[in-house]
Amino acid sequence: MFRTLLFTTLAFGLAAPALGRPFDDPQPVSRTVSVRDLNLATDAGARELDRRIQAAARFVCRIPNPSLAIPFVYSRPCVAEALRDVAPRVANAVALARSNQLRMSAIQVSTR
DSSP states (O other), X not given: OHHHHHHHHHHHHHHGGGGOSOTTOOSOOEEEEEOTTOOTXXXXXXXXXXXXXXXXXXXXXXXXXXXXXXXXXXXXXHHHHXXXXXXXXXXXXXXXXXXXXXXXXXEEEEOO
């Protein structure tokens, strides 16, 4: 009995990252990334924005992990989709900043 329970728990724990978003959480998750403190007209500012966008994508795509060592994992397909969805807005923000027309102070990263 104990072995069966242990095996089932371990099997689910290893399979959880492959499942993507949990079935009981169908609501989209979003995170706002501030660009207020960045100079997007520079390469360093654009690189920092990319780093923040990637971190936000991993955050919105995180999945609780039953392992005690790593409390959350993230779904790679979800992260890739979130980055694809936000890419045009990031490119637009950098282009506007380089032409001195940027009026936004944040970019929204979300899941579907």
